[in-house]
Amino acid sequence: MRARGYTLLEILIAVAVLALGIMGGVALQMATLRARHQAVLLSQATQLATALVERMRANPAQTALYLTLDYDAYAEPLPAAPPALCHGDACASAQLALADIYEAKLQVRQSMPAGRVLICRDAGLWSGGKLRWACAGDAAAPLVVKVGWRGKNPDGTPLRALAGDYAPGVALAVGAAP
Numbered sequence: 001m002r003a004r005g006y007t008l009l010e011i012l013i014a015v016a017v018l019a020l021g022i023m024g025g026v027a028l029q030m031a032t033l034r035a036r037h038q039a040v041l042l043s044q045a046t047q048l049a050t051a052l053v054e055r056m057r058a059n060p061a062q063t064a065l066y067l068t069l070d071y072d073a074y075a076e077p078l079p080a081a082p083p084a085l086c087h088g089d090a091c092a093s094a095q096l097a098l099a100d101i102y103e104a105k106l107q108v109r110q111s112m113p114a115g116r117v118l119i120c121r122d123a124g125l126w127s128g129g130k131l132r133w134a135c136a137g138d139a140a141a142p143l144v145v146k147v148g149w150r151g152k153n154p155d156g157t158p159l160r161a162l163a164g165d166y167a168p169g170v171a172l173a174v175g176a177a178p
Helices: 008-058 060-066 093-111
Strands: 070-072 115-121 143-149 170-175
Touching: 008 060, 008 093, 008 115, 008 143, 008 170, 060 093, 070 093, 093 115
Parallel strands: none
Antiparallel strands: 070 115, 115 143, 143 170
């Protein structure tokens, strides 16, 4: 009479196949979480850039002041508040621009890990198929708002581009130079 049942080898193979399936599912879940996080950051960056574009269009006399905005939350401390925040108060256009810049810095610091925001004149946003931080524009180049953040590799180390820097996530043109 022959015994019926599973051998130890069959059980080990079944456990190995099950373990591989579970590891694949966990890896897929982690990739999904990373993609979701990047999508949230991209959405926040787009909203921030769009808000800055609209504020600049509403206050065109202060273009030169807006062009001073280059804030890197990773390398710079918490921004100091301007003398007037212009929340419901009458403000001069320069005070309003300073308040806009301060609020943009706060949004970058609070919503993006190691984020950066830059306003400049740039005639060529792209380099090698990617957005770039460097601004190559003269007084006739369009105003551009660039927002980005430092990404991370799966092991938690900073993600770097080939040049050693990271690229902006969003770049929106304000419009042609006045």
